[in-house]
Amino acid sequence: MTKHRIYTTSFASVYPLYVAKAERKGRTKAEVDAIILWLTGFSQEAFDAQLAAKTDFETFFAQAPGLNPARTGIKGMICGVRVEEIAEPLMREIRYLDKLVDELAKGKAMDKILRRAEA
Secondary structure (H helix, E strand, O other): OOOOHHHHOEHHHHHHHHHHHHHHOOOOHHHHHHHHHHHHOOOHHHHHHHHHOOOEHHHHHHOOOOOOHHHHHOOOEEOOEEHHHOOOHHHHHHHHHHHHHHHHHOOOOHHHHOOOOOO
């Protein structure tokens, strides 16, 4: 079975698209970074190093120091698929990130995006 193309895509090549999507809706790069750090457990320095290294998605998530356990509370549709029903673990992690960026672009409050109200 061949890997999905996104797995071998450089995270650094997609990151500007996440930022652009947020900025088009009046949000900031700092908010996108906060979402990514919350989800993955990377420090800002380690995250910047991942971008500089042009790490692919598969490696990016494999090297994440601590995937946030609250991420399993992320529910809803992304690309026509319910996030919570995605069976393949890496694709689910990627879609969690997509969903969080979507929520940011739709104007949702950061506390709600980062599942702080549910903690």
